[in-house]
Amino acid sequence: MNTPTPQNTSILELRKATMSWPRPGGGRITAVHSLDLAVQAADLGVIRGPSGSGKTTLLLLAGGLLQPHTGSRIGTPRVGFIFQTLELLPYLDVRQNVRLGLTEKGGEDDVEQLLEELGLTERADHRPHQLSTGECQRTATARALASRPALLLADEPTGNLDPENALIVLRALDGLVQRGGAVLVATHGSIEGLNPTRQFTMDSGSLSESGNTP
Numbered sequence: 001m002n003t004p005t006p007q008n009t010s011i012l013e014l015r016k017a018t019m020s021w022p023r024p025g026g027g028r029i030t031a032v033h034s035l036d037l038a039v040q041a042a043d044l045g046v047i048r049g050p051s052g053s054g055k056t057t058l059l060l061l062a063g064g065l066l067q068p069h070t071g072s073r074i075g076t077p078r079v080g081f082i083f084q085t086l087e088l089l090p091y092l093d094v095r096q097n098v099r100l101g102l103t104e105k106g107g108e109d110d111v112e113q114l115l116e117e118l119g120l121t122e123r124a125d126h127r128p129h130q131l132s133t134g135e136c137q138r139t140a141t142a143r144a145l146a147s148r149p150a151l152l153l154a155d156e157p158t159g160n161l162d163p164e165n166a167l168i169v170l171r172a173l174d175g176l177v178q179r180g181g182a183v184l185v186a187t188h189g190s191i192e193g194l195n196p197t198r199q200f201t202m203d204s205g206s207l208s209e210s211g212n213t214p
Helices: 055-062 094-099 108-117 133-146 163-178
Strands: 010-022 028-040 044-048 070-074 079-082 151-155 182-186 198-203 206-211
Touching: 010 055, 028 055, 028 182, 028 206, 044 055, 044 163, 055 151, 055 182, 079 133, 094 108, 094 133, 108 133, 133 151, 133 163, 151 163, 163 182
Parallel strands: 044 182, 044 198, 079 151, 151 182
Antiparallel strands: 010 028, 010 070, 198 206
16 A cells, blocks of 8 residues: 655644633633644654543644634644544444545545454454454554545444453554555554554643653
8 A cells, every 4th residue: 555755844744733622511621722733753652641631632623623712723734543432333344334434436445455354254244243442443544544544543443342352453543644645543542553653641731752761
């Protein structure tokens, strides 16, 4: 699969990005506060923090699914998402769900390659309700990778997985980075098998970077 060539410039930046909503009874809830983030090709960033700290909101801002109320998002990389809720279409089989990620014609070879890489070839004709949790997660991962993203955003991609399935997913994400793509992972779970180049902590809507030591 073709992937972007690593560069020294940022492919995406969030500058002083703030996201908030009205609070019932008055005031506002701030999910992300004056956040700065610059992502470069071949970055593998892991974002940790408690539930409600703003990790998912950060990923949605980075992917352009939310626009910051103040501040800016700079850059238009091709983005792939692995949603925490997976968002597989129940009336499509595994192969068809993965095909949804294609952004270019002639990507059938990519689909078959991803099915094999993620151990889904024998389940390709099954629908989501016929799959295990791990198989559904791997299907969502394959769909995100099928778009040949410059930036892949993964929200708790291993949160409900056994170690074997988690390792398959994490290896696929690491493979994208090795080919020049960037990955941001928000997780509470283990990242054993993943070698992040950057690590972040999210706390009450604020992001801090703590280095690259697991």
